[in-house]
Amino acid sequence: MTIIGIPRALLYYQYYPMWKTFFEHLGAEVVTSEPTSRTTLAKGTARVVADTCLPVKVFVGHVLSLVDKCDYIFIPAIRSLKSRTYNCAKFLGLPDMTRAVVPESPPILEIEIDVNRGKRYLYQSIYGLGRHFNWNPLRVREAATAAMEAFISYRGLMSESGLTPLQAIDDITGAPRREPGEPSITSITPSATIAVIGHAYLLYDEHVNYELIHRLEQYGARVLTPEMLTEHEREAAVARLVGRAYWTYEEDVVGAGGHYLQNEVDGVIGIMAFGCGPDSLMMEILRREAGNQQTTAFMCITLEEHTSETGVITRLEAFLDMIHRRKRRRVALCV
DSSP states (O other): OOEEEEOSSTTHHHHHHHHHHHHHHTTOEEEEOOOOOHHHHHHHHHHSOTTSOHHHHHHHHHHHHTTTTOSEEEOOEEEESSTTOBOOHHHHTHHHHHHHHOTTSOOEEOOEEEGGGOHHHHHHHHHHHHTTTOOOHHHHHHHHHHHHHHHHHHHHHHHHHTOOHHHHHHHHHTOOOOOOOSOSOTTOOOOOEEEEEEOHHHHSOTTTTTSHHHHHHHTTOEEEOGGGSOHHHHHHHHHHHHSSOOBTTHIIIIIHHHHHHTTTOSEEEEEEETTOHHHHHHHHHHHHHHHHHOSSEEEEEEEOTTOOHHHHHHHHHHHHHHHHHHHHHHHHHHO
């Protein structure tokens, strides 16, 4: 049986159930790399130039960890998922970049997704990927239909049940879900609702962000994420703030952040990668929106390979403490 390796990085958190369903429907076995570790990041960093962004360094490290564990590695090149929207450059040449920096990689299975080129091109791309396993176009179409159904179910599970991708994937695969547990610092116990927004590869890679969501839950906060919103809610917020989305995943940042800033959360935390132009622009839009409203606390955390765990924890504690003092002041004024 052919073994397909999927790196646990970049778009894994958004599309893994769909990819897994597609390949398994065609008779292949799917394996994923282990969660990010210090070794993963160090090996990836050593293969690329210093200016490469953190998510790509992590991705390369995950590819390296799969070299001897599979027959192929799946790396899509996603250019656009909606008309007149465009993806970050790092996604466009990801298969070619991986071949260049990881020459020992198994053969790379790639597919180019660009809806701006029309449905015919999209169908041809899907068949081009599927024919590695089955030349029958009907079988490939069945696999693609099953994959799309899996994706819709996955997104519905998160928005309807209030789950993060990590929790939803655990539920789908039958893995035990980790609970928040007891607060690690008893002096910080605000009853607060915090929205964490950003790209999935930053929000849910617990090594890169030092278990940020888990820490917030340990501090007693209720955490909301972009996936817990419907597509309509995210698109409506984008329309209100910028008119129409330009970047492919703008709904997950500007859309989710704009929605939560207007919908009675105590604070919004934006997570971005150092040196990312689209992230910088989108976070600035949200920062200005929060400044105009002056009702919801907003904080942006920038991550890169030298980010300190102590620094992240200190900022989280200060942010929660500020929200706690705000809530107490409001109660005092009401009395």
